[in-house]
Amino acid sequence: MKLLLISANAGAGHIRAAAALEEAARELHPKAEVRNVDILSFTDPIYRRAYANSWLKMADNAPALWGYIYSSSDAAKAKKKQAAVIRAFDRIEFRRFRRFVADFAPDVVLCTHFLPGQVLATSRKEPWGRFRFGCVLTDFDAHVLWAQPSFDRFFVGNEELVEVLADKGMERGKIAVTGIPIVKAFAQPMQRKAAREKLGLRDDAPVVLCMGGGMGLGNMDAIVESVIQQPPVQVLAVAGKNAKLKKDIEALTVPRGSELRVFGFVNNIPEMMAAADLAVTKSGGLSSSECLATGLPMLVPNPIPGQEERNADYLAEIGAGFKARGQGSFAYKLRRLLGEPELRLQMAKNARRAGKPGAAAAVIRAMLG
Numbered sequence: 001m002k003l004l005l006i007s008a009n010a011g012a013g014h015i016r017a018a019a020a021l022e023e024a025a026r027e028l029h030p031k032a033e034v035r036n037v038d039i040l041s042f043t044d045p046i047y048r049r050a051y052a053n054s055w056l057k058m059a060d061n062a063p064a065l066w067g068y069i070y071s072s073s074d075a076a077k078a079k080k081k082q083a084a085v086i087r088a089f090d091r092i093e094f095r096r097f098r099r100f101v102a103d104f105a106p107d108v109v110l111c112t113h114f115l116p117g118q119v120l121a122t123s124r125k126e127p128w129g130r131f132r133f134g135c136v137l138t139d140f141d142a143h144v145l146w147a148q149p150s151f152d153r154f155f156v157g158n159e160e161l162v163e164v165l166a167d168k169g170m171e172r173g174k175i176a177v178t179g180i181p182i183v184k185a186f187a188q189p190m191q192r193k194a195a196r197e198k199l200g201l202r203d204d205a206p207v208v209l210c211m212g213g214g215m216g217l218g219n220m221d222a223i224v225e226s227v228i229q230q231p232p233v234q235v236l237a238v239a240g241k242n243a244k245l246k247k248d249i250e251a252l253t254v255p256r257g258s259e260l261r262v263f264g265f266v267n268n269i270p271e272m273m274a275a276a277d278l279a280v281t282k283s284g285g286l287s288s289s290e291c292l293a294t295g296l297p298m299l300v301p302n303p304i305p306g307q308e309e310r311n312a313d314y315l316a317e318i319g320a321g322f323k324a325r326g327q328g329s330f331a332y333k334l335r336r337l338l339g340e341p342e343l344r345l346q347m348a349k350n351a352r353r354a355g356k357p358g359a360a361a362a363v364i365r366a367m368l369g
Contacts, residue, residue, distance in 0.1 A: 001029060001368065004106035004131075005036040008113035010052045013138045013286040017112040020181035021136070024360035027184075029368055035104060039116055042097035059304045067305020074144050094119045102128040108367050110134045112181075117148030124150055134367050137161065138180055139285035141310035144168050155363050157289065157356070158314070178363050179356020180289040185270035187357030189294045195275035205232035205259075206338055209276040209296075211269075211287065212240060221248040223280060223301055224260070226331060230338050231257030236272050238263045270294070277344055278337050283311040283323070292355035297321060297347035299337060301330045320351035 003025055007018035015038070022036045040048045058066045097119065101109075109131045111117065116135075123129035134153040137146055142161050146154075147168040154170060155178045156162065162175045189195075193203070201207055208227050212220035224237045237260065239246035246264050254260045266272075273279065273294040281287055283300040288311050291298050298321035303312040315321030322337070324330035337344055356362075 001032040001108070002104065002106045003029070003032050003034045003368065004101065004104060004109045005034065006039050006109065006111040006113070006116045007036070008051075008115050009038045009040050009048075010055065010113065011284070013284050014112045016183075016286045017136055017138050017181045018110075020183045020360040021110055021112070021363060023183055024181070024364045025368065028361060028364050032368065035106075037100070039094075039097055039111075039113070039119065042100060043093045047093050059306070059308075063302075063304050067309070070143065070306035098123060102126070106131045108132045108134070110136065110363070110367060112136045112138055114143075114146045114148060117146075117150050121148065121150040132367060134363070136178075136181060136363060137165075137285075139307040139311055140180075140288065140314040141307045142168065143307065153366060155359075155366070157285070157359075158354075176362075176366060178366070179359030180285050181360035181363060182286065182289050182293055182357065183270075183360070186273070186290045186293045190271060190274040192274060195271050198271060199236075199275050201234055201275055202259075205234050205257075206277040207234045207236065207275055208338075209272050209279045209281070210235060210237045211279065211281040212238075212242075212245070219302070220245055221252070223330070224249050225252050226327070227280060227334065228252065228254050228258040228260055230334060231255055233257075233338060234259045234261075236261050236263070236276065238266055238269070238272070241265050280334075283308045283315060283321075285311055288315060288321075289355070289359070292320060292351045293357040295348040295352040295355070297337065297344050297351060299324065299330070299333055302326070318350055318354045320347055320354060 005018045005021055007014040009015060018036055022034055025032060025034050040051055055066065105128050133151050135151045136155045140157050142164045147165055147170045154175045156175060157180045159177055162172060162177065165175055166172045196203060210224050210227060224235060227233060227235050237249050239249060246262055249262045273290060273296050276296055278299060279291050279296050280299045283303050298315055300312040300321060300323040302325060303309040303323050312323040316323055322333045324333050
C-alpha cells in the first residue's frame with residue numbers, strides 16, 4: 001500500500017494537518033509506504049514564494065483587501081476562471097510534480113490543500129492516476145475552490161460544511177464529518193496540574209496563552225501588552241518565527257502581579273495548552289481544532305476577514321470562544337474571561353464537546369481501512 005500525502009506551504013495549517021495524517025497512517029498501517037510532500041516544493045522558487053507569501057502579507061497588512069478577494073472569489077464563475085489559470089500553470093509549473101506522482105504510483109492520495117485537486121484533475125484518466133483521491137478541509141469554512149469533482153472522498157470539520165459543500169457542487173455521499181486532523185499529543189492532553197508543574201507555573205493566577213500563528217502575525221505585541229495589564233495573570237507569548245516580534249514583546253514593561261514568558265518557535269504547544277486557562281490567538285483551523293480538543297477557551301482579536309473570521313464565528317456559535325473587534329471589545333471580553341471562572345469552565349466544556357481529537361485516525365481508516 002502506497003499513501004501519498006500532499007500539502008501546500010501556504011499557511012502552516014495545511015502542513016500540520018498533513019503531519020497529523022502521516023502520524024496516524026504510520027501508527028495504523030506501519031507497513032504502508034508513506035510519502036508526505038509539499039506541492040509547491042516542485043515549482044519554480046519565484047512562483048513558490050509568490051503563492052506561499054502573497055496571502056500572508058496581504059492578510060497581515062491589508063486584511064480588508066484579503067477579505068474582499070476571498071469573498072468575491074467564492075463563486076462558481078470565479079472558480080472556472082481560476083481553474084483555467086491553474087491549467088495554464090499546470091503545463092509550466094507542475095510538470096515535475098505530476099512526474100513525481102506518476103513515478104511513485106500511489107494507491108491512495110490525501111491532500112490538505114485544494115491545489116492538488118486542480119493540478120491532478122486531468123490525470124485521473126491516466127493509468128497512474130487511478131488512485132483513491134481524498135481531501136481534508138482545514139478550516140470551518142469551505143471556499144468554492146475546495147469543491148473539486150476530482151476528489152473521491154472529502155473530510156470536513158462539522159456537519160454544516162456538508163451542506164455548504166453540497167451547495168457548491170460536491171456530492172453529499174463523498175463527504176464525511178471527521179474533524180480537522182491534529183497530532184496525537186492534542187488528543188491526549190496532560191492534566192493541567194502536571195502541565196503547570198512542568199512549565200513552572202503557579203496555581204494561584206490564570207494562565208493565558210497568546211499565539212499569532214507560526215509567523216507571529218496579528219499585532220501580537222499590543223495584544224500581549226493588553227493581557228499583562230490584567231493582573232494577576234501569567235502570560236505565555238509564542239511569537240513563532242518572527243524574531244522582531246519576540247524582541248518587541250520581551251521589551252514590554254510587565255506590571256506587578258503579572259508574569260510574562262516569551263518564546264519563539266516551540267514544539268511543546270500541547271503542554272502550554274494543557275496548562276492554560278485561555279488562548280488569545282488567531283483562529284486558524286488547526287489552532288482552533290487543537291484548542292477544541294484540549295478544552296481550551298479562545299479569545300480571537302480582530303480575526304482576519306475570510307476563512308479565519310468564519311472560523312471565529314463558528315467558535316462563537318458553539319460557545320467555545322469569543323471574537324473581539326477593536327481594543328474596547330477585546331479589553332471587555334478579556335476581563336470577563338479572566339474574572340469569571342464559571343464562564344471559562346462552560347466554554348471549556350463546549351470546546352471538548354465539539355472537539356474531534358481522533359480526526360486524523362478517522363480519515364486514515366476511511367481511506368486505507
